[in-house]
Amino acid sequence: MTIQQFEALVKAKQREIRDAIHRRLPVKIGRMATDHFQDNFRRGGFVDGGLHPWPLTRRQQSGGKSANSQYGPLMSARKNLYGSIRYVPGDAQVTVGTSVPYAAVHNQGADITSHPRVTPKMRKFAWRQFFAAGGSKGGNPEADKWKALALTKKEKLTVNSHIPQRKFLGPSQELTEKVSQTVENEIRNILNS
Numbered sequence: 033m034t035i036q037q038f039e040a041l042v043k044a045k046q047r048e049i050r051d052a053i054h055r056r057l058p059v060k061i062g063r064m065a066t067d068h069f070q071d072n073f074r075r076g077g078f079v080d081g082g083l084h085p086w087p088l089t090r091r092q093q094s095g096g097k098s099a100n101s102q103y104g105p106l107m108s109a110r111k112n113l114y115g116s117i118r119y120v121p122g123d124a125q126v127t128v129g130t131s132v133p134y135a136a137v138h139n140q141g142a143d144i145t146s147h148p149r150v151t152p153k154m155r156k157f158a159w160r161q162f163f164a165a166g167g168s169k170g171g172n173p174e175a176d177k178w179k180a181l182a183l184t185k186k187e188k189l190t191v192n193s194h195i196p197q198r199k200f201l202g203p204s205q206e207l208t209e210k211v212s213q214t215v216e217n218e219i220r221n222i223l224n225s
Contacts, residue, residue, distance in 0.1 A: 045222060045223060048222045049219060049222055052218050052219070052222060053124050054123050054124045055121075056218070057124075057214070057215060057218060058121035058122060058123075058124065058125060058126040059121045059126075060214060060218075061126050061211050061214060061215075062119030062120070062121050062126040062128060063119065064207070064210055064211065064214065065119060065126070065128045065207060065211075066117050066118065066119050066128060068204065068206070068207045068210070069117050069128065069200060069201050070114055070117055072200045072201075073104070073106060073107055073111075073113075073114045073200060076104045076105060078198075078199040078200060078202070078204070079204055079206050079207075080202075080203070080204040080205050080206065081205045081206075084199070086104075086105040086106070086196075086198040087105070087196045087198070088105065089105050091103075092104070092105070105198055106138060106198055106200065112132060113130065113132055113134075113135060113138065113200075116130040116131060116132045116135065117129070117130050117201070118130065118131070128201070129201065130201065135201070137195055138195065138197075138198050138200070139197070139198070139199050139200060139201050139202070140197055140199075141194075141195055141196050141197030141198075142194075142195045143192065143193070143194050143195075144192070144193045144194075144195065145190065145191070145192050145193075146190075146191045146193070147188045147189065147190055147191070148188065148189055149187060149188055150181075150184060150186055150187055150188065150189060154181070155181070155182050158178045158179070158181040158182035159178070159182045161178040162175050162179045162182060163175075165178060167179055
């Protein structure tokens with residue numbers, strides 16, 4: 033092999049590596065990251081140095097027999113959050129994320145305060161819940177809560193909610209190792225071909 037042939041070979045390999053870094057690898061890594069983050073939903077926790085399980089939801093703790101109580105945390109029949117994870121490949125980079133507005137609240141956790149208006153429809157619902165809880169018999173704390181809502185003089189309520197963190201998107205040790213291995217294999221294949 034002459035010097036000119038060797039230079040041509042080096043330039044060809046440089047072009048292939050540049051093409052891999054700027055075009056092929058962002059797509060492969062984006063797909064890999066999306067699969068990794070969606071697997072977090074299937075496993076019911078965040079994988080980073082092992083599985084960190086999410087707290088159980090109230091519907092899971094209630095032990096109901098309905099279809100909704102059978103789904104894991106952050107899952108539903110429609111899989112809105114699960115299916116919203118997307119990747120956008122760029123020039124030597126990839127962005128993985130979701131456009132669902134409530135995703136950040138679940139990923140980071142939050143304390144939310146809201147002030148709903150007490151409407152006639154809400155009072156009617158509260159009375160229905162009062163009687164469903166056996167309120168006419170007396171002495172039932174659940175029924176007393178609904179009766180208080182139905183009879184309140186307030187026009188607005190203050191409702192405090194705590195949403196625990198259920199991280200599903202973010203840096204992960206396992207994903208970083210997979211990405212490094214993929215990049216290494218891709219460059220090794222180019223150099224060996």
